[in-house]
Amino acid sequence: MSLRNMIDSHTHLHLIPYEGLEEMARQGITRAVSCAVVFMARYAESYFDQYRALQAFHRPLASSAGVEMYTAVGIHPAGIPEDWPRVIEHLGGFLSEEGVVAVGEVGMNQGSQVEKNVLRAQLEVARDYGVPAVVHTPKENKKYITDQTLEIAGQVGIPGSKLIIDHTTLDIIGQINDYGAVPGMTIRDKDLSPADLVENLDSFSNGILNSDYRNISHSNPTGMLDAVEYMMARGVDPSVVSSLARDKAAEVFGIY
Ligand SMILES: [Zn+2]
Structure with a gap:
């Protein structure tokens, strides 16, 4: 592993055990x-x-373990409070804090009316503050939910360069590229495999890698490195690897 200063574009550091943070730093995800x-x-x-x-x-x-953390603030579809409009009201205040770089994790699981309303409101905040939005897509009905998500994003008028559609698979990469959005690529079983990524590298070349660590299923704090190592072993152009594992995320989130 020779790539340094990599960026995990979507994870949940508050769920990672301290040894996991140290392992990220040791392997170059700083x-x-x-x-x-x-x-x-x-x-x-x-x-x-x-x-x-x-x-x-x-x-x-995280910093004490060697990982510089940037924060995304938003309402996740797995927990929409009854008084969610109050969160929307205060989101701008949090976005103005140092180190807060995005709205997220947002998105939909079922495509219910309340999920649509919450997503739309949050994309409007992202648009108004000029920050990217990290948008989850579910395992079930992925294509349909992605369609609905992109329709709302289009109505809100959020530019593709500020819209990260995450947990991208081969099923939805075409829709994401049609919008011009940034594919978030979670490397793990049932999401994107390193083999699918390399076999379809042109489609994913605008993307950003992540591990999306969570403690509710098997999860690996350095999961994105499976793709980095796989690409390097197969001789993928190092500038492409750097873009996917570091440079594109630095540009999207404005972290240099
Ligand atoms: Zn997540």
Whole structure:
């Protein structure tokens, strides 16, 4: 592994054990965008407390392990509080803090009306503040939900360069590229495999790699390196590897 200063474009650092943070740094993933998520959230305060903890507690903790953390703030579809409009009202304040670089993790699982309303409101905030949005896509009905997501994004008028459609698979890469959005590529079983990535490299060349560590299933804090190592072993142009593992994410999130 010779690539240094890589960026994990989508993970949840507050869920990673300290040894996992150290392992990321040791293997060259020294920067990461950490997305908010509060499962089963009922109150807006649950998100506000998490945003505060991400910024004031987990950022310095990650830094002590050698990982510079950047924060994304948003409402995850796995936990939409009943008073979600209050989160929207305050999102701009959090986005103005140092180290907060994106709205996320947002998106839809079922495509219900409330999910659509919450997504639209958050994309509007991202548009107004000129920051990227990290948008989740589900395992079920992925193509349909991606269609619905891109339709809302188009109505909001968020530019493709600020729209990351995450957990990209071969099923939806065409839709993402048609919009001109940035494919977020989570390297793990059931999402994108290193082999699929390399066999379709032209389609994924505008993308950004990530590990999306979470502690609710088998997960690896350095999962994105499977793709980096696979590409290097097969002689993929090093500038392409650097773009996917570092440079494109630096440009999208404005972290240099
Ligand atoms: Zn995630």
